[in-house]
Amino acid sequence: MNTEILGIIVMFGFTLLLAIPLGKYISKVYVGDKTILDFIFNPLERFIFKVSGINAKHEMTWKEHIAALLTINLLWFLMSMAILMHMEYLPLNPDGNPNMSADLAFNTSISFLVNCNLQHYSGETGISYLGQVWLMFLQFVTAGIGIASATVIFKAFREKTTTQLGNFYNYFLKSCTRILLPISLLIAAVLLLEGTPMTFEGKDKIVSQEGTEVEVSRGPVAAFVPIKHVGTNGGGFFGANSAHPLENPSYLTNMTEMFAQFIIPMAMIFAFGFFIRKKKFAWMMFSVMTIGFLLLSVPTILMEMNGNPAITQMGIDNSLGAMEGKEIRFGAAASGFWSIVTTVISTGSINSMHDSAMPLSGLTQMIAMMTNAFYGGVGAGVLNFFVFIILAVFISGLMVGRTPEFMGKKIEAREMKIAMIIALTHPLLILVSTALATSFPQYGASTLNNPSFHGFSEILYEYTSSAANNGSGFEGLGDNTAWWNITTGFVLLLGRFLPIIGPIAIAGLLAQKKFIPEGEGTLRTDTSTFGLMVFAVIAIIAALAFFPALALGPIAEYFSMK
Amino acid sequence: MKKHILPAFKLTLFSILLLAIIYPFVVWSMARLAPNNGKGKVLTYNGVKHYTNIGQSFTDDKYFWSRPSAVDYNAAGSGGSNKGPSNDEYLATVHTRIDNFLIHNPGVKKSDIPVDLITASGSGLDPNFSIQAAKVQVERIAKIRNLEANKLFHLIEQNIEKPLWGIFGPEKINVLKLNIELDKMSQ
Numbered sequence: 001m002n003t004e005i006l007g008i009i010v011m012f013g014f015t016l017l018l019a020i021p022l023g024k025y026i027s028k029v030y031v032g033d034k035t036i037l038d039f040i041f042n043p044l045e046r047f048i049f050k051v052s053g054i055n056a057k058h059e060m061t062w063k064e065h066i067a068a069l070l071t072i073n074l075l076w077f078l079m080s081m082a083i084l085m086h087m088e089y090l091p092l093n094p095d096g097n098p099n100m101s102a103d104l105a106f107n108t109s110i111s112f113l114v115n116c117n118l119q120h121y122s123g124e125t126g127i128s129y130l131g132q133v134w135l136m137f138l139q140f141v142t143a144g145i146g147i148a149s150a151t152v153i154f155k156a157f158r159e160k161t162t163t164q165l166g167n168f169y170n171y172f173l174k175s176c177t178r179i180l181l182p183i184s185l186l187i188a189a190v191l192l193l194e195g196t197p198m199t200f201e202g203k204d205k206i207v208s209q210e211g212t213e214v215e216v217s218r219g220p221v222a223a224f225v226p227i228k229h230v231g232t233n234g235g236g237f238f239g240a241n242s243a244h245p246l247e248n249p250s251y252l253t254n255m256t257e258m259f260a261q262f263i264i265p266m267a268m269i270f271a272f273g274f275f276i277r278k279k280k281f282a283w284m285m286f287s288v289m290t291i292g293f294l295l296l297s298v299p300t301i302l303m304e305m306n307g308n309p310a311i312t313q314m315g316i317d318n319s320l321g322a323m324e325g326k327e328i329r330f331g332a333a334a335s336g337f338w339s340i341v342t343t344v345i346s347t348g349s350i351n352s353m354h355d356s357a358m359p360l361s362g363l364t365q366m367i368a369m370m371t372n373a374f375y376g377g378v379g380a381g382v383l384n385f386f387v388f389i390i391l392a393v394f395i396s397g398l399m400v401g402r403t404p405e406f407m408g409k410k411i412e413a414r415e416m417k418i419a420m421i422i423a424l425t426h427p428l429l430i431l432v433s434t435a436l437a438t439s440f441p442q443y444g445a446s447t448l449n450n451p452s453f454h455g456f457s458e459i460l461y462e463y464t465s466s467a468a469n470n471g472s473g474f475e476g477l478g479d480n481t482a483w484w485n486i487t488t489g490f491v492l493l494l495g496r497f498l499p500i501i502g503p504i505a506i507a508g509l510l511a512q513k514k515f516i517p518e519g520e521g522t523l524r525t526d527t528s529t530f531g532l533m534v535f536a537v538i539a540i541i542a543a544l545a546f547f548p549a550l551a552l553g554p555i556a557e558y559f560s561m562k
Numbered sequence: 563m564k565k566h567i568l569p570a571f572k573l574t575l576f577s578i579l580l581l582a583i584i585y586p587f588v589v590w591s592m593a594r595l596a597p598n599n600g601k602g603k604v605l606t607y608n609g610v611k612h613y614t615n616i617g618q619s620f621t622d623d624k625y626f627w628s629r630p631s632a633v634d635y636n637a638a639g640s641g642g643s644n645k646g647p648s649n650d651e652y653l654a655t656v657h658t659r660i661d662n663f664l665i666h667n668p669g670v671k672k673s674d675i676p677v678d679l680i681t682a683s684g685s686g687l688d689p690n691f692s693i694q695a696a697k698v699q700v701e702r703i704a705k706i707r708n709l710e711a712n713k714l715f716h717l718i719e720q721n722i723e724k725p726l727w728g729i730f731g732p733e734k735i736n737v738l739k740l741n742i743e744l745d746k747m748s749q
Contacts, residue, residue: 003725003729003730003731003732003733004731004732006729006730007725007726007729007730007731010730044580048573048576048577048580051572051576052569052572052573052576053568053569053572054569054572054573067566068566068570071566071567071570072566072570072573072574075567075570075571075574076574079574122639122640122641124638124639124640125638125639133582133586134582136581136582136586137577137578137581137582140577140581140582140585141574141577141581169569169573172573173573173577176577176580176581177580181580181581181585184585185585185588185589188589188592189592192589192592192593192595192596192600193596193597195596195597195602195603195614195615196600197593197600197601197602198589198590198592198593198596198600199590199593199599199600199601199602200590201601203638204602204613206610206611206612206613207610208612208618208619208635209607209610209612209618209620209625209738209741209742209745210618210619210620210621210622210625212619214618214635214636214637214638215636215637215638216602216613216616216637216638217637217638217639217640218601218602220586220589220590222589222593222596222600223585223586223589223590238640238685239639239640239641240640240641240642240684240685240686240687243640243642243683243684243685244640244685244687245615245616245617245685245687245688245689246602246615246616249603249615250726251725251726251730251731251732252726254731255726255730307677308647310647310648310653311653311656311677311680311681314656314657314660314672315672315673316660316672316673316675316676316677316680317673317674317675317676317677317694318677319676319677320676320677320678320692321677322647323677323678323681323683324642324643324645324647324652324681324682325642325643325644325681325682325683325684326681326683326684327683327684327685327688327690328629328678328683328688328690328691328692328732328734329688329689329690329731329732329734330731330732331731331732334731335684350684351684352684353642353643353644353684355642355644355645355646356642356643356644356645356646356647357647358647359646359647359648449644449645450644450645450646450649450652451649451650451651452648453648454646454647454648454649457646474644475641475642475644476644476645476646557646557647557648560648561647561648
């Protein structure tokens with residue numbers, strides 16, 4: 001078999017194989033059962049809680065959870081603005097990179113705060129090492145927030161009737177110490193051996209073999225890249241992200257980074273099943289997500305491997321595939337595969353330039369972010385999917401003429417309203433802001449790198465990526481302008497916090513309700529029929545809402561090339 | 563919200579200590595065991611230092627040309643062209659690259675030019691090209707350097723980097739290493 005295809009299959013299979021035991025481990029961590037790392041982390045966490053004045057045993061209601069979450073995020077935002085706007089006066093800046101402007105710092109802070117990492121600066125020239133280390137810190141903690149939020153939902157369905165949903169700080173810290181940190185250290189070891197740099201020295205000057213003088217950017221890359229993937233953040237150390245040969249030096253590191261971003265989103269599904277003692281339900285979720293993922297990734301891989309038809313027509317040897325914007329050491333297949341992995345799970349790191357991908361690959365990448373529920377980001381994926389489940393339960397309930405119930409709780413008007421608002425916010429944010437940017441050509445069209453339909457796709461992609469908290473881009477877009485920094489900043493904020501607050505509120509409301517034991521007429525939510533229902537809801541709400549916009553961008557471009 | 567401010571602030575400080583100071587320090591210590599102490603893999607030829615993983619610009623006829631680059635192989639920055647597949651201006655650039663290649667390599671059939679030699683990479687620093695990209699340049703280099711073509715083909719064979727563990731991913735050649743070997747051979 002083709003070695004490129006084999007590489008992808010093994011990457012996927014290996015991740016799945018490890019996701020189940022990791023899911024079990026994650027579930028144990030939050031239940032509070034014994035795990036192998038207790039001997040280090042029990043005393044460490046006790047110490048941190050003690051000096052921070054936090055009682056980790058105090059159980060919170062859903063409203064307290066949201067208050068704690070928003071407070072700590074606001075704090076990080078202020079600290080981030082202060083650091084990014086004063087890098088010139090702070091240490092660890094060997095290359096003498098400048099301060100960020102207020103609007104760029106606003107965009108960067110929010111974008112790292114919401115686990116998106118849309119980057120309107122270039123790592124080599126726009127930020128100091130201190131700034132990079134700060135962003136690395138945000139990559140840890142915002143992933144921790146995502147996992148903690150998902151755990152609140154887990155907790156709401158574990159107990160029969162409760163208002164006590166665990167301690168937010170406890171979930172948050174455990175996510176960082178027991179899940180993100182150990183995995184990141186393992187990944188870092190592989191990267192270091194393959195040649196990813198870890199140094200605080202600045203740029204190096206070298207003379208090339210042909211005699212030209214060039215500079216080589218370096219930095220503490222091997223600490224930054226693991227958490228960028230493990231936390232599904234995706235913000236690159238260098239401008240070219242994981243296409244850069246120091247950030248992703250070999251096929252082995254490519255497989256490793258792929259695994260790193262894929263493993264926790266997958267494991268969280270199984271963790272959900274273990275935590276609420278309903279493994280079959282987790283398999284239903286996993287199947288729906290996997291089918292969605294395969295429907296997007298397989299055609300993308302094929303299109304990238306087939307190459308650009310406009311270049312085939314020129315009569316050259318196009319057998320390597322669409323190599324514009326791609327690296328030889330990964331090849332077209334692994335690049336196409338990565339582009340879907342990174343968009344379904346909201347990482348947003350790239351190992352090839354999505355702007356140069358085939359028109360319909362651009363389409364699948366955007367659909368991956370528009371649905372935003374096939375695996376999804378750490379924690380956030382489960383939250384998004386949860387909203388679709390509530391909708392599916394309600395619609396199925398109406399179809400069979402019964403009161404909709406989920407996990408023994410009645411779903412009523414209040415929960416439905418929240419779920420509908422969350423589900424509709426996503427298309428609303430993307431389509432309205434795209435329409436705005438398109439109608440002001442002096443802000444939108446003037447920043448494009450490509451004409452015609454593809455140019456429109458650049459705008460659509462940017463807002464889709466922001467609302468989905470993904471962070472990848474059609475990077476040709478000249479996006480470091482006040483317009484882009486500020487508009488995407490607000491889309492990012494709403495795209496992150498509404499889909500966290502909404503599901504937590506629904507789960508909190510449901511958890512308080514009386515538990516109704518399963519009976520003859522209960523709609524079972526762990527069957528393939530229900531899975532199909534969820535899939536249909538996702539397809540209708542998420543995908544069809546965007547069809548007109550997609551028709552103007554990638555679909556029109558596809559037909560224009562025929 | 564008020565009662566959360568102080569605990570959140572203290573928790574943040576200790577998280578910074580753990581995740582932004584201790585964690586990078588541990589990785590930095592691990593880097594002492596890595597190639598070149600974690601400063602990037604290097605190779606030295608004639609006393610000049612090169613980074614193995616950072617591609618270099620080769621446009622001289624006596625060398626194997628590297629792939630086109632959107633940043634001219636200056637690793638102070640990085641990035642691709644970000645040109646869309648249907649962009650006319652971009653397709654014209656690709657055409658020019660094909661014509662230019664044919665002018666410098668008379669006798670090469672157009673259908674033998676591999677796509678990587680006429681498209682820019684994602685990072686602009688791609689250290690590799692395909693096997694075909696090396697083979698298609700042999701005739702030109704053999705002529706300029708007065709070498710037998712067979713010797714060059716042999717050199718290429720020696721420099722092929724097999725897929726990972728023989729089974730995963732594409733085959734490739736490191737352009738810098740190949741060109742340094744070429745210089746050694748001509749001495």
